[in-house]
Amino acid sequence: MKTAMSSHKDRRNEIRYSMFGEFPGKLLHQASQDELSFLPIDISHKGLGLLVIPCPSEGSQVRVEFADSQIPSLIFVCRHVHEVLDEPLLGFENMRRCGLELAEDQQASLDLIEFFARFDSVMIGD
Amino acid sequence: MSSTLYDKIANKSVHIVLINPYHDSRIAMIKTLHKLGYKHIFICKSIRDLNEKLRQTRIDWIISTLLEEQPIKMPMYLYGLYDDQFHDKTRVSYLLSEKQQPQLPKAFSHGLISWFDIKRMEDPKYIQQDFEEFFGMLKDAQDRKRHEAFVAGEYLRRYLKKFMIWGELIAMEKALCDNFPLQSENLVTLAEAHFLAGEYNRGRLIIKQAQQMAVESLDAQIDALLKQFPKALLEKQGSVAERFDIKNAVIIERDEREVQILRLALKRIGVNEIMVHPTYNDAWSVLKDQREPDLMLTEWSTRKGDLSTAQFLQRVRGHGFLKLPVIVMINQLRPQEAQLLNDVHTIQLLQKPLREDHSVMSIAFAIQQAKVPTERKPIEQQILNSLQSGDRADAYYLRKMYHADAAIPPSRKFYIEAVFNYHHHNYTKARNFLIKGIKLGATEKEKDEIKPNLDKTILLAKCLFRLGDKSIAIQMLEKSKQRSPYNIAILMALMEMNYDAGNVNQANAAIEEAEKIDAGNAQVIQAGAKLSLLTGRVDQASQFMSHMENLSEIITRMNNQAVSFIQNGDFQKGIELYLSAIKSLPAKEKDFLGVVYYNLALAFLRNEEMEPGLENLQKSASFPESRVHKKASLLSKKIAESQAAGKKIKFSKVVSGSVDDRESHKLLGLMDDLVAQRKLSVALRGLYHFDKPGSSYADREEADKEAS
Numbered sequence: 001m002k003t004a005m006s007s008h009k010d011r012r013n014e015i016r017y018s019m020f021g022e023f024p025g026k027l028l029h030q031a032s033q034d035e036l037s038f039l040p041i042d043i044s045h046k047g048l049g050l051l052v053i054p055c056p057s058e059g060s061q062v063r064v065e066f067a068d069s070q071i072p073s074l075i076f077v078c079r080h081v082h083e084v085l086d087e088p089l090l091g092f093e094n095m096r097r098c099g100l101e102l103a104e105d106q107q108a109s110l111d112l113i114e115f116f117a118r119f120d121s122v123m124i125g126d
Numbered sequence: 127m128s129s130t131l132y133d134k135i136a137n138k139s140v141h142i143v144l145i146n147p148y149h150d151s152r153i154a155m156i157k158t159l160h161k162l163g164y165k166h167i168f169i170c171k172s173i174r175d176l177n178e179k180l181r182q183t184r185i186d187w188i189i190s191t192l193l194e195e196q197p198i199k200m201p202m203y204l205y206g207l208y209d210d211q212f213h214d215k216t217r218v219s220y221l222l223s224e225k226q227q228p229q230l231p232k233a234f235s236h237g238l239i240s241w242f243d244i245k246r247m248e249d250p251k252y253i254q255q256d257f258e259e260f261f262g263m264l265k266d267a268q269d270r271k272r273h274e275a276f277v278a279g280e281y282l283r284r285y286l287k288k289f290m291i292w293g294e295l296i297a298m299e300k301a302l303c304d305n306f307p308l309q310s311e312n313l314v315t316l317a318e319a320h321f322l323a324g325e326y327n328r329g330r331l332i333i334k335q336a337q338q339m340a341v342e343s344l345d346a347q348i349d350a351l352l353k354q355f356p357k358a359l360l361e362k363q364g365s366v367a368e369r370f371d372i373k374n375a376v377i378i379e380r381d382e383r384e385v386q387i388l389r390l391a392l393k394r395i396g397v398n399e400i401m402v403h404p405t406y407n408d409a410w411s412v413l414k415d416q417r418e419p420d421l422m423l424t425e426w427s428t429r430k431g432d433l434s435t436a437q438f439l440q441r442v443r444g445h446g447f448l449k450l451p452v453i454v455m456i457n458q459l460r461p462q463e464a465q466l467l468n469d470v471h472t473i474q475l476l477q478k479p480l481r482e483d484h485s486v487m488s489i490a491f492a493i494q495q496a497k498v499p500t501e502r503k504p505i506e507q508q509i510l511n512s513l514q515s516g517d518r519a520d521a522y523y524l525r526k527m528y529h530a531d532a533a534i535p536p537s538r539k540f541y542i543e544a545v546f547n548y549h550h551h552n553y554t555k556a557r558n559f560l561i562k563g564i565k566l567g568a569t570e571k572e573k574d575e576i577k578p579n580l581d582k583t584i585l586l587a588k589c590l591f592r593l594g595d596k597s598i599a600i601q602m603l604e605k606s607k608q609r610s611p612y613n614i615a616i617l618m619a620l621m622e623m624n625y626d627a628g629n630v631n632q633a634n635a636a637i638e639e640a641e642k643i644d645a646g647n648a649q650v651i652q653a654g655a656k657l658s659l660l661t662g663r664v665d666q667a668s669q670f671m672s673h674m675e676n677l678s679e680i681i682t683r684m685n686n687q688a689v690s691f692i693q694n695g696d697f698q699k700g701i702e703l704y705l706s707a708i709k710s711l712p713a714k715e716k717d718f719l720g721v722v723y724y725n726l727a728l729a730f731l732r733n734e735e736m737e738p739g740l741e742n743l744q745k746s747a748s749f750p751e752s753r754v755h756k757k758a759s760l761l762s763k764k765i766a767e768s769q770a771a772g773k774k775i776k777f778s779k780v781v782s783g784s785v786d787d788r789e790s791h792k793l794l795g796l797m798d799d800l801v802a803q804r805k806l807s808v809a810l811r812g813l814y815h816f817d818k819p820g821s822s823y824a825d826r827e828e829a830d831k832e833a834s
Contacts, residue, residue, distance in 0.1 A: 020475055121475060
């Protein structure tokens, strides 16, 4: 188990693609149900890289819940957390970059790239 | 080269011309130079005298006052001196009074190597001291394998620091950084210039870059600098805008609610100067005449009666606003529109209706990534932008960061290496790196959902084209066009490649398609005019030219192209191009008509066809409004006199540039700022530019006078 903050970016072994825009939904801390502010940064088939405030601790679970209730929620495990800048921006001191991995039971049936590409508000690029 | 001058100084073979009308000072200087062992010293009284001397012997070093009392002054002479390659090995130093020192920035931009205080030139002790210091600097530069620009830079720096001209100091230090990006100690002097100007945030960002270069010798310099400017350490915090030097933002949005949210978000980030435009027509009419804004937030729209976002953003990028971070607010997007947003390097998307908190976070992160990128894609983008806009120091720094990031897979690192190789004209290596990257990436699943990086495809097509695989290059671009049908840059590249490959119909088709996308796009008009001129369609060229706000670029390109045809042995084609241009230019463009007739005349004269040469020279002289009027009049008079005296004037042939310089190898130049165009010549000339408003035209006139 890694402690507080890893010094490297998240260590997904898959190829990552850049992702920007907004998810049509919200990100919730699974245990506390607190809503987290976030920005997508990159994506792979099984993982997401996000900027998050406040950042969940490594190992904890988060849930992406979509505005359209027909779309099932996605559960992720926070794998890595690291600082965005050496000198945090004023007003964004708690912002962290974190790597989320899709929960194991959802991995077999879901490709995150295919899943998120359906939303106009999200752009996935090489 | 400095080494040549220094070698000659070191082995005492240097040929020196001294132009100093002050008797005592002149005698003292001659004596000192003799004492130092220099035997080849020539005394000249005027520029005319100097020209005579240059015809008789080799001159390595000219030391001169400004000759302000004389008809031809030294600054005029220096301005045109290095236009002639024959003088490339001659260096000029000024002798100046304090009152004359404000002329220094301009002189250094024209190639001055050093200057000396005329007051000190009366005392042999100071003369020796100042000359030995100059020789020492040249030696140091040679020992450290540094370009002589650093010697000139040190002399200019002294003046700028003494009179606290910080803006120019920053410009000069930046020029050294960008032109010698691997010499990281330049970053420290650039940071110092920003600190001196009170720009602590900017200076700190540069110090951070220098620290990340991990060069041990830099650490001591950085420590010393920070001790000298403790304020730089103290003033760390600040708003996002302050930290990243964002002073203004442009919003293009009609919905008042969204504008209000953006205003609040920008205020929280610290941006105070906000310009709001309700339409794209309105925004474009203002922006095209202004300097690049710091940030742009725009809706996505295709409203009738206004430019669409796709048209607008391509105009913005085509105008040279490459570094401007663009955030687009969307409701809905079609896949091809999304691809175009990717192609024009949109840095962030915001979903409407906007939420204030989310907007603050998105904009702040976009600003940070645009200024100090830490993520893969923004770093790649910034590298490209930096190379295109000549900020090579930034590009090299980012390349180092990019390669050090273990999370970035090798397939992508090959892409960045290809970009740098392409920039340095190594097209074979660039192609090989791109292909290696593609092969390595082949294990990645091709997905329609992923917007491809078309910059990569276009780069490969350009490499292949330049290496002779023209049809494959064109096919690749055709494929890219299918993926991004609204992309004007692809169509422009297709036009140029097809023309070059002899497919004139396809080239025309590309222009027509581009016109359908945005007939008012300056790049489309420019390309249309160029193609029409090349294919001799005068009416069409006239039509395109009538829509152009500035004809300088097309006239320069056309002239280069004609010269290139002539260099390559196709004299007739070159002449036809000039004639097409003359027929296509609107009658009101008297200045340009004079210029083109003049160039046409020179082409004939150089080909030893005196009669048509003289005829066109006289036509050029018939435009008194033209910048070449005086030149043309004097030259035609000179030819007439020579003919009357039965003498023959010999005109030099056009000097062939290197293969890379020729226009035929720059056909892609219309779109292709990625290829380095820099040619190092004399001292800071061509690296550092001094554009004091209002002074340049008068200079040009005076220089023309001198040239004639």
